[in-house]
Amino acid sequence: MRTSISDQAKLRRLIDREARRAGFDAVAITTPGAIPQAPARLADFVAAGYHGSMGWMAETLERRADPSVLWPDVRSIIVLAMNYGPDHDPRALQQLPDRGAISVYARNRDYHDVIKGRLKELAGKIVAAAGGDVKVFVDTAPVMEKPLAEAAGLGWQGKHTNLVSREHGSWLFLGSIFTTAELEPDKAEEDHCGSCRACLDACPTDAFPAPYKLDARRCISYLTIENKGPIPPEFRGAIGNRIYGCDDCLAACPWNKFAQAASEAKLVARADLREPALADLLKLDDAGFRTLFSGSPVKRIGRDRFIRNVLIAVGNSDDRSLVAPARELLADRSPLVRGAAVWALSRLAADDTVRELAAAALLGENDSTVRNEWHLALGTVDNNGRAS
Incomplete structure (x- = not known):
């Protein structure tokens, strides 16, 4: 024109x-x-x-x-x-x-x-x-x-x-x-x-x-x-x-x-x-996530990816008070969340606790990525999934 x-x-x-x-x-x-x-x-x-x-x-x-x-x-x-x-x-x-x-x-x-x-x-x-x-x-x-x-x-x-x-x-x-x-x-x-x-x-x-x-x-x-x-x-x-x-x-x-x-x-x-606070964010289920992030761009990644991110931060926090809420997420329905919870606990929990949790979890865990996280936490594989 x-x-x-x-x-x-x-x-x-x-x-x-x-x-x-x-x-x-x-x-x-x-x-x-x-x-x-x-x-x-x-x-x-x-x-x-x-x-x-x-x-x-x-x-x-x-x-x-x-x-x-x-x-x-x-x-x-x-x-x-x-x-x-x-x-x-x-x-x-x-x-x-x-x-x-x-x-x-x-x-x-x-x-x-x-x-x-x-x-x-x-x-x-x-x-x-x-x-x-x-x-x-x-x-x-x-x-x-x-x-x-x-x-x-x-x-x-x-x-x-x-x-x-x-x-x-x-x-x-x-x-x-x-x-x-x-x-x-x-x-x-x-x-x-x-x-x-x-x-x-x-x-x-x-x-x-x-x-x-x-x-x-x-x-x-x-x-x-x-x-x-x-x-x-x-x-x-x-x-x-x-x-x-x-x-x-x-x-x-x-x-x-x-x-x-x-x-x-x-x-x-x-x-x-x-x-x-990370402690508050760990408690979010799908409904709570949607409510908290209504109108926010964060909502677009969904609850599971967000909790994955929170658990990475938990693993870097050096805050032992977060061990209990992170442990609860080992039973989460999402493999993405369970895997991130494993890593967070491997950084915060005592070695004996990690070994006990791994022994119980590996009996019923069918997701290969989560199983790999447990083996990574135990030191039986390296970051590339190869036996160490």
């Missing part, structure tokens, strides 16, 4: 004004052809296997790499950002091992719901003012929002692969509006990381094989959220008390010194998720 220069300027003023009213902290424009380097980078990421079990990344490779393949009619892309910066360094919670550390973004109402509703409202105003058609995307669609945000000038992809802004540091939610309207694009942002490698050095599991490259299979966010199976033994100790995601590489970014704490009201913050 062709528009005159004066009409473009008028529409841009409307977009800027209404985006601010909707609670967005930054907005910029780019074109669907502005990320020509993205297809090769994404293909290399997938070819290296860095995407792990996220098969959808390989399946949507073509659409994800090129916005015009996703929607051939798109002429301009409006990229919007919302600050979710914390009012504290989230890494401080690692000094409270009896508490669970939930990633900052997940302590609020699910950002997909918060942002998508506001994007739809803004998109409606754009259509009302200029006609044409629009499509709204927030993370779940095959859109490479970080490269698009960089091309639009909202920031740059740092060495941790996340977007960094001079105004908001590493704490930004992103969303986009694809439109058939032609709009003047903004200038792309330059990389300002320089020689800094604070984010790379902060990673507990060495998930960055090189600057600007992430091996998701080693990333705590992937391991605790996307990964559906047992967490590999070699990463369990490094996870500490992180029970949903990890903020270490984001929190280490020096550009955060320019960021302002986000409005809790705007994000619908959850104070009860700021530092929950």
